[in-house]
Amino acid sequence: MANIKIDESTCTGCGLCAANCPDVFEVGDDGLAHVISDKCTSCDIKEIADQCPVNAITVQ
Numbered sequence: 001m002a003n004i005k006i007d008e009s010t011c012t013g014c015g016l017c018a019a020n021c022p023d024v025f026e027v028g029d030d031g032l033a034h035v036i037s038d039k040c041t042s043c044d045i046k047e048i049a050d051q052c053p054v055n056a057i058t059v060q
């Protein structure tokens with residue numbers, strides 16, 4: 001099971017992660033991304049983390 005974390009002090013709320021994988025990421029009313037599930041059957045979450053422009057996502 002993946003341990004996915006978002007650094008809220010770094011996330012800009014750009015929405016890229018949520019656009020790439022809405023099963024796992026959601027941009028909340030607070031304008032920050034949140035993890036809503038720790039797994040996705042169709043995405044490589046590490047790849048999505050690598051695409052975050054400010055490297056706010058860590059996957060362990």
Ligand code: SF4
Nearest residue numbers: 011012014015017052
């Ligand atoms: S891609 Fe990164 S900066 Fe953009 S909403 Fe997701 S965690 Fe935040």
